[in-house]
Amino acid sequence: MADTDMSSEQKIQPPPADFRSPEQEQVEKGVGVAPADELGIEDINPLNANLFAEDRYHRYFERLRNEDPIHFNEIETAGRYWSVTQADDIKAVEGDWQTFSSASGITLGVPTEARSGAGAQTSSFIAMDPPMQRAQRKTVTPAVQPKNLQNVEPLIRERTIDVLESLPEGETFDWVETVSIELTTRMLATLFDFPFEDRRKLARWSDIVFAIPEPGGVIESHQQRHDELVECVHYFSGLWEQRREAPGNDLVSMLVHGEATKDMSATDHLGNLLLLIVGGNDTTRNTMTGSVYGLNTFPEQYDKLSRSLTNSQYGL
Ligand code: HEM
Numbered sequence: 256m257a258d259t260d261m262s263s264e265q266k267i268q269p270p271p272a273d274f275r276s277p278e279q280e281q282v283e284k285g286v287g288v289a290p291a292d293e294l295g296i297e298d299i300n301p302l303n304a305n306l307f308a309e310d311r312y313h314r315y316f317e318r319l320r321n322e323d324p325i326h327f328n329e330i331e332t333a334g335r336y337w338s339v340t341q342a343d344d345i346k347a348v349e350g351d352w353q354t355f356s357s358a359s360g361i362t363l364g365v366p367t368e369a370r371s372g373a374g375a376q377t378s379s380f381i382a383m384d385p386p387m388q389r390a391q392r393k394t395v396t397p398a399v400q401p402k403n404l405q406n407v408e409p410l411i412r413e414r415t416i417d418v419l420e421s422l423p424e425g426e427t428f429d430w431v432e433t434v435s436i437e438l439t440t441r442m443l444a445t446l447f448d449f450p451f452e453d454r455r456k457l458a459r460w461s462d463i464v465f466a467i468p469e470p471g472g473v474i475e476s477h478q479q480r481h482d483e484l485v486e487c488v489h490y491f492s493g494l495w496e497q498r499r500e501a502p503g504n505d506l507v508s509m510l511v512h513g514e515a516t517k518d519m520s521a522t523d524h525l526g527n528l529l530l531l532i533v534g535g536n537d538t539t540r541n542t543m544t545g546s547v548y549g550l551n552t553f554p555e556q557y558d559k560l561s562r563s564l565t566n567s568q569y570g571l
Contacts, residue, residue: 269481276477277333277363278304278467284330291315300328301338302363304467316340334366352384362465379526381534387515394513395531398446398506407445414441435543443535448505449494460487461536464529488525495524506531 285303288294291314299315306312319326324341339345348355361382380391397403418438422428436458444454463480466473474480494507502508510516510527519527550557 270477272478274477275332276467277302277330277365278465279469280330280332282467282469291318296323296326299323299326300330301326301340302328302330302333302336332365333363336363356384357382357388358384378523379530381530382526390515391513391527394516395506395509395527397504398509403504410445411442414438430547431540431544435540438543439536439540442539443532446506446535447494447531448498448503448507453490456487456490457532458536458540460484460529461532464533484525484529487529488521491525491528492521 281300281302282304285300285305288303288305290311291299296318299318301312301315301319303312306315319338319340324339324344326338326340327335328338329335339348359382380388383391415438418434418441422433436455440454440458441451443449443457444451447457449457460483463474463483466480468474468476468480474483491507495511498505498508498511502512507528510519510524516524516527550560
């Protein structure tokens with residue numbers, strides 16, 4: 256039986272007070288970094304959140320793709336790492352787990368030998384190799400199989416129409432907040448059969464997982480992330496108990512009862528839940544946001560899409 260009781264929070268240790276993540280190091284060191292064209296190729300480092308905040312990353316990646324598609328960097332907190340920036344190489348790496356294992360993690364993190372000093376790590380099946388990764392993933396794939404998606408299609412349409420119909424007309428509003436986050440959290444709550452009124456918690460937990468601690472940021476410290484994730488475990492442990500007794504057709508029930516996942520510790524359950532929350536949240540929210548932004552920036556693409564929709568079953 257999975258160990259999901261409240262005492263499990265003991266196992267989710269915060270990192271030590273002086274812990275500094277690779278992203279923090281780069282945010283600090285990456286301030287005011289020169290335009291890509293003024294740097295030698297060896298000084299180009301794409302791991303710099305400032306480049307993304309300032310919308311300056313494109314030229315960095317362009318130079319990497321053109322001049323050094325398999326690029327080496329080394330920083331204090333993460334050690335050595337490679338940036339692979341051409342599609343064929345990315346596909347080759349993705350398809351060869353024997354050489355490019357995911358089992359030591361999939362984010363640029365603390366070097367393996369220093370992990371124990373960085374606090375307890377949660378694990379999830381995206382950070383595993385076959386056969387375990389396949390066995391755990393199989394547990395949740397029924398949720399996204401075509402048959403299930405067909406079943407939820409009417410609900411997705413109803414909610415999309417509901418959100419779009421309620422938008423203010425003739426005034427400025429925040430598309431990300433009102434449409435992308437709202438629709439995403441409604442659908443995630445459905446996939447998890449998560450209490451609907453608390454659905455924004457899912458977006459919050461997703462946001463804090465990879466947030467870089469900084470004053471006035473999404474989180475201000477590693478401790479704050481830890482405390483909020485312990486809250487997340489508490490919340491989900493209630494749902495685990497409920498679904499253990501009365502399973503439904505939702506992701507929590509699938510994990511609690513799946514052969515490959517039912518005996519997991521609370522930390523590992525949390526890892527897989529966060530994988531599904533982050534995987535389902537950031538991607539869809541950003542697609543809804545980025546596509547509207549893209550269609551605005553490139554009106555000829557908007558016209559092309561309108562024309563093809565006019566001629567399709569979804570006639571505009
Ligand atoms: C626009 C929508 C989405 C995009 C573009 C997207 C993209 C991706 C990509 C590229 C990967 C592979 C990452 C890797 O290299 O290992 C991935 C994996 C994954 N995604 Fe998505 N995703 C989307 C929606 C979702 C949703 C809605 C969910 C769940 C509710 C989800 C859950 C996952 C999970 C669990 C994995 C890990 C699979 C494994 O390692 O076996 N994704 N996604």
